[in-house]
Amino acid sequence: MKKGITMAASEAILRLESVTKTYQMGDVSVPALVEVSLTIDEGDFVAIMGASGSGKSTLMNILGCLDRPTSGRYFLAGRDVSRLDRDTLAEIRNHTIGFVFQNFNLLARTSALENVELPLVYGGLPTRDRQARAREALARVGLADRVAHHSNQMSGGQQQRVAIARAMVSQPKIILADEPTGNLDSRTSQEIIALLQAQIGAQLPSPEAAII
Amino acid sequence: MNPAQTFRVALRALIRNKMRSFLTALGVIIGVAAVIAMVAIGEGAKARVAESFSSMGSNLLIVMSGSTTRGGAFGGFGSMPTITWDDLKAVQTEVPAVRTATAELRTTVQVQSEDQNWATMVIGTTPEYFEVRSWSLARGSGFTQSDVEGGNKVAILGQTVVDKLFGSYSDPVGQSVRIKNVPFQVIGVLAKKGQSQMGQDNDDTLIIPQTTFQAKIRGGLQKYIQGIIMVSAVSTEDTPKAQTQITDLLRDRHHLQADADNDFSIRNLTELASAMQAGVSTITTLLAAIAAVSLLVGGIGIMNIMLVSVTERTREIGIRMAVGAKSRHILAQFLVEALVLSMAGGLIGVGLGVLAAQRLASAFGWPMQIRLDIVLISVIFSALVGVVFGLYPARKASRLDPIEALRFE
Structure with missing residues (x-):
């Protein structure tokens, strides 16, 4: 990804300034992102598209605070997060970002409820609040009757719903979905996209952005 | 994440792999049981020695007459009577340590x-x-x-x-x-x-x-x-003193020259008893040390399985990190798993060790002596084994790169 996209930065939830990411492969440095600048406002629903190897995943990792840029700055909700340490980034992921992965990434042999509870566990919420909020989140994605099911007892669509519930349960400011429909059939895919859109549009209390 | 939650997560992970967890703990179980049983047997033997010596008498010294020499044949102690009834009276009345x-x-x-x-x-x-x-x-x-x-x-x-x-x-x-x-x-x-x-x-x-x-x-x-x-x-404590005092008294009463040999001999049974007990103690320590080695091997077993477990659950670790687990959360999770394994092994080992000691004690007809301090040390030591051998795998887990971990198949 070599071109920058700039948007009107009135209430930017997320802003990249000349972000470069270079991987070191032995003696060779491989640039994955070069001078990327990007602004996304609250309430936006943005899709990042590109050919394989164009740097989508690298960008997602940086936006998701899983990785840090080699140079450039990244402002998330007004805070420069491009030079923070691992644990601070973990805290930011916990409060501010919800992930939905292509292959769901639910904990195996663990109930839907516990999967959804997971971010709240690390957020330090007491058990009762955690369970209430996890049930609520599962109800919103239409899985109120599946709380005790283990992830391997559910269909792909159901699993991805659980993942969406998990992404939203801590009321994050952004949801990052990395090809969330890549492993699903086209009908289920539409349902999942509709669900994501509906969640972002209406039901969450705080305004947020979703990036797919 | 509070300790109770960490403990619950660790316990669930162990229960998910019941057989493997049991086999891993088995190393510690056998180690601790061996230590407990060995020390109990050693203590039993020691008590047996003390018992048999105390049945002879308390703080006992035995004074025997000297030996005879007739035509070059030494007759052995007591073969020539040299001690008189008056000597006995003197020992009874004149020696303070008696x-x-x-x-x-x-x-x-x-x-x-x-x-x-x-x-x-x-x-x-x-x-x-x-x-x-x-x-x-x-x-x-x-x-x-x-x-x-x-x-x-x-x-x-x-x-x-x-x-x-x-x-x-x-x-x-x-x-x-x-x-x-x-x-x-x-x-x-x-x-x-x-x-x-x-x-x-x-x-x-x-x-x-x-x-x-x-x-x-x-x-x-x-x-x-x-x-x-x-x-x-x-x-x-006074038996050695009594021995020298009696020697001095008898030499004086028998009018022996300074360079002459004693015409009697004194045996200190208390010394013999404590020497035998010290010998038994040494053997006990040796056996316990050998048993402790098996505890160490058990620890290495824990490390091995924890390393396998970390690799197997790389993706789980990635997921936990993505949703906000900090390094210390992951570290604590795996450390507590190792600790639960080794502590459970230690406790089961204590039970088994006590049982084995009872069996052996009744088989040998020895008094059974379970030493509480050894039980405590074994449990603490097995916990220590868990921490020491769990630390490396847990650190490895906590330092995983979340991106790599999430991509792991």
């Missing part, structure tokens, strides 16, 4: 009751004998100084002799026995003492005053003691 002392003359003779007879050890001695050998009476009474002075024909029977001559449940006090056709009146029965450390039956004996012994059973020089002197020191 609580009391007695003489023991012994021979084996046939003893008869009205309808039975039995060959037994007849001991001629003084009234202090019962105190020196810490031997109490089950019935009747012991003899007195006046019995000794009067050469009275009174006898005190050991339990085995009572069994053989009168039957187990009879009371022989007041009846008479014949020794070498001389009638003796039974005035007491000794409390049961059991086997000596040489396997001899302590209770197969009959005790009479030394004067009567010399007059009726075995004659000899009245001046010398044809047997041994048994000395009870004031305390265990």
